[in-house]
Amino acid sequence: MKCHPLFLPYSRWRDAHPIVHSQKYHRMRRVCRLISKTLSKMALSSVLQSESADFSFNNDRSFSFGCRFGQTDLGFGAAPGDRLNFAIKASLGPDDKDGPERKIEFLHGTTTLAFKFQHGVIVAVDSRATAGAYIASQTVKKVIEINPYLLGTMAGGAADCSFWERLLARQCRVYELRNKERISVAAASKLLANMVYQYKGMGLSMGTMVCGWDKRGPGLYYVDSEGNRVCGDLFAVGSGSMYAYGVVDSGLRQDLSVEEACELGRRAIYQATYRDAYSGGQVNLYHVHSEGWTRVSQEDVLKLHHQYQEPKK
Amino acid sequence: MFTQVYGDNGKMKEYHYTGPVEHRFSPYSFNGGTVLAVAGEDFAIVASDTRLSEGYSIHSRDSPKCYKLTNTTVIGCSGFHGDCLTLTKIIDARLKMYKHSNNKSMTSGAIAATLSTILYGRRFFPYYVYNIIGGLDEEGKGAVYSFDPVGSYQRGTYKAGGSASAMLQPLLDNQIGFKNMEGVQHLPLNQEKAVQLVKDVFISAAERDVYTGDALRICIVTKEGIKEETVPLRKD
Numbered sequence: 170m171k172c173h174p175l176f177l178p179y180s181r182w183r184d185a186h187p188i189v190h191s192q193k194y195h196r197m198r199r200v201c202r203l204i205s206k207t208l209s210k211m212a213l214s215s216v217l218q219s220e221s222a223d224f225s226f227n228n229d230r231s232f233s234f235g236c237r238f239g240q241t242d243l244g245f246g247a248a249p250g251d252r253l254n255f256a257i258k259a260s261l262g263p264d265d266k267d268g269p270e271r272k273i274e275f276l277h278g279t280t281t282l283a284f285k286f287q288h289g290v291i292v293a294v295d296s297r298a299t300a301g302a303y304i305a306s307q308t309v310k311k312v313i314e315i316n317p318y319l320l321g322t323m324a325g326g327a328a329d330c331s332f333w334e335r336l337l338a339r340q341c342r343v344y345e346l347r348n349k350e351r352i353s354v355a356a357a358s359k360l361l362a363n364m365v366y367q368y369k370g371m372g373l374s375m376g377t378m379v380c381g382w383d384k385r386g387p388g389l390y391y392v393d394s395e396g397n398r399v400c401g402d403l404f405a406v407g408s409g410s411m412y413a414y415g416v417v418d419s420g421l422r423q424d425l426s427v428e429e430a431c432e433l434g435r436r437a438i439y440q441a442t443y444r445d446a447y448s449g450g451q452v453n454l455y456h457v458h459s460e461g462w463t464r465v466s467q468e469d470v471l472k473l474h475h476q477y478q479e480p481k482k
Numbered sequence: 483m484f485t486q487v488y489g490d491n492g493k494m495k496e497y498h499y500t501g502p503v504e505h506r507f508s509p510y511s512f513n514g515g516t517v518l519a520v521a522g523e524d525f526a527i528v529a530s531d532t533r534l535s536e537g538y539s540i541h542s543r544d545s546p547k548c549y550k551l552t553n554t555t556v557i558g559c560s561g562f563h564g565d566c567l568t569l570t571k572i573i574d575a576r577l578k579m580y581k582h583s584n585n586k587s588m589t590s591g592a593i594a595a596t597l598s599t600i601l602y603g604r605r606f607f608p609y610y611v612y613n614i615i616g617g618l619d620e621e622g623k624g625a626v627y628s629f630d631p632v633g634s635y636q637r638g639t640y641k642a643g644g645s646a647s648a649m650l651q652p653l654l655d656n657q658i659g660f661k662n663m664e665g666v667q668h669l670p671l672n673q674e675k676a677v678q679l680v681k682d683v684f685i686s687a688a689e690r691d692v693y694t695g696d697a698l699r700i701c702i703v704t705k706e707g708i709k710e711e712t713v714p715l716r717k718d
Binding site: 300303305306308309310326327328329331332371372373 | 598599601602605606632636638648
């Protein structure tokens with residue numbers, strides 16, 4: 170395999186200066202080799218393998234770092250101990266000092282919430298995406314429609330959430346075809362949690378709520394890139410979550426009507442956008458019921474502000 | 483007393499020598515440039531400046547950042563020029579592969595979805611490129627898809643990307659999105675007004691952003707095809 174010319178000078182230097190490693194290092198290498206064998210079967214490479222195999226320089230990169238791993242398209246096969254100064258960083262987030270200053274849009278600045286009640290699940294989100302202090306977009310769709318009866322919310326890295334949930338949609342469809350029945354919310358959330366767990370520690374940022382209705386009734390799971398997966402009746406995720414919790418906790422009852430529940434969700438997001446600088450834009454509201462999900466409303470926060478504040482004056 | 487200067491990656495660095503400095507090789511560099519895309523009822527415009535810079539120098543005054551993909555789609559890429567070139571080559575190859583296996587050209591929406599997966603494939607060593615795709619969708623309506631470096635994308639009506647994006651986006655929000663204006667009539671954007679707006683907006687950007695200038699390349703996508711126009715900008 171030809172080495173990429175960019176890395177040629179280093180590899181020549183490296184071969185002329187062999188490094189002797191400790192036992193601990195070699196143990197780590199064996200573990201990583203094992204991991205990389207499974208990496209090649211993982212979701213990311215299997216999606217991309219067929220189409221982009223010829224165009225990645227990733228194989229060359231792993232060669233030049235001196236550790237030949239099994240065929241992966243991912244290219245981050247370098248063992249941790251082998252990391253070089255110009256090595257590819259596992260995570261390139263907004264706090265990266267060396268790379269480009271303001272790179273990937275992260276949605277930690279966000280407010281998303283979902284709660285169960287007698288008629289299903291209400292999902293309410295804001296729509297702001299920030300890159301540092303710059304508002305990159307006020308019209309982000311933070312609810313991903315996985316399939317007609319499953320919804321996923323988006324918080325954290327926009328690309329991470331949309332990519333993995335799109336992959337989840339594919340897996341759910343495969344499940345349906347194989348088992349001739351719809352996938353349960355518990356199983357779907359578990360699929361997602363297991364997919365991202367393989368990338369734990371590599372810098373993925375995703376905090377999502379998987380909401381749906383299956384034969385056990387309304388289902389709501391919180392899944393994140395740290396490996397958490399919890400079932401619950403109420404979740405709020407993001408920088409504005411504390412404000413949203415305050416509103417929902419004080420108004421939540423199991424016997425709410427659909428209208429009242431929607432209004433509660435809407436009000437909670439509005440209050441969060443009012444106080445949290447990183448949340449704003451529009452409030453998108455969805456209702457998941459036994460027939461599937463329905464898009465209830467999309468309202469600009471400015472309009473809601475007039476609606477809620479005007480009567481007080 | 484020391485002067486503050488900007489390093490290669492745009493961060494301020496002290497010019498006063500304080501001792502041995504460890505230099506790290508960075509695989510990225512920032513080559514500047516601004517890209518803009520606007521979608522109308524039956525047209526789409528993708529415009530970019532043509533300056534290629536690095537640090538304090540200008541490498542070229544004639545390096546446009548819009549690339550024609552198909553008869554109905556144009557992509558604008560700004561950021562690190564090396565990654566822009568590679569990415570457009572990869573997209574071209576994927577377009578050809580699709581054409582050969584499906585016997586038709588890729589639609590704008592399909593190109594956007596494909597680009598998202600290409601970008602995410604390098605999630606852990608991203609392409610340092612800010613992409614905006616402008617084109618016509620299957621119904622012939624204008625479409626603009628804006629991306630972040632790792633593949634998150636969204637369809638919209640207008641978007642500015644690149645070094646002067648923070649200056650241009652608010653202007654577009656006001657003039658095309660009619661944001662923050664009370665009691666105004668929302669007139670639909672026609673092609674002549676859109677082109678004039680794009681020219682004005684870039685002239686403003688060239689005034690205040692060092693990385694934008696030299697010339698403006700506008701690609702207008704209509705069902706008749708893609709028309710290109712070049713307008714000079716400030717060269718300083």
